[in-house]
Amino acid sequence: MAIELSSTQILDLWRDALVESLKRDAPDLSSRQLAVLLSVYLTPQPHTVRGLATTLNVSKPAITRALDRLSGFDLVRRKTDDTDRRSVHVQRTVKGSVYLSEFGELIQKSLSKTLTSS
Numbered sequence: 001m002a003i004e005l006s007s008t009q010i011l012d013l014w015r016d017a018l019v020e021s022l023k024r025d026a027p028d029l030s031s032r033q034l035a036v037l038l039s040v041y042l043t044p045q046p047h048t049v050r051g052l053a054t055t056l057n058v059s060k061p062a063i064t065r066a067l068d069r070l071s072g073f074d075l076v077r078r079k080t081d082d083t084d085r086r087s088v089h090v091q092r093t094v095k096g097s098v099y100l101s102e103f104g105e106l107i108q109k110s111l112s113k114t115l116t117s118s
Contacts, residue, residue, distance in 0.1 A: 003111075003115070005114065009114055012114065013107065013110045013111055013114050014107075014110075016110040016113065016114075017103070017106040017107040017109075017110045020106045020109070020110070021103060021106055024102075026099060026102070026103075027073040027075065027099070029069070029070075030066075030069075032056075032058065032062065032066050033066045033069055033070055035056055036052060036056065036063060036066045036067065036070065036076075037070055037075055037076065037096065037099075037100065038100070039052060039055060039056065040052070040076055040090050040092060040096075041092055041096065041097070041100050043055075045092075046089050047089065047090040047091075048081075048087055048088060048089055048090065049063050049064060049067065049088050049090065050087070052090065067090060070096075073095070073099075074093055074095045074096070075093060075095055075096035075099055076090050076091065076092065076093060076096055077090075077091045077092075077093050078090055078091070079091055
């Protein structure tokens with residue numbers, strides 16, 4: 001069953017999920033940080049700084065800054081590649097999985113609320 005929502009409904013759903021996320025004792029992530037985190041968790045591994053920069057069309061220093069913040073919250077972990085010391089792999093963490101699972105639940109609740117009010 002396909003659900004059809006207007007642009008305004010989708011934006012309201014996203015806003016509602018973000019507001020609920022801010023009410024929790026969870027990290028307040030920027031759009032870039034959230035995009036990096038979602039890319040690490042929702043796309044096939046392995047992930048590297050270089051690969052994420054290419055995928056998201058941003059500079060490697062911008063990815064590094066986002067990863068610094070995400071690592072500080074223990075949402076991802078960086079590991080130097082043993083075979084190529086210039087390459088840094090980005091790994092998932094349990095805390096990052098829990099964060100995104102809970103965020104997904106917030107979006108799901110927002111969707112349910114949107115559908116019942118339509």
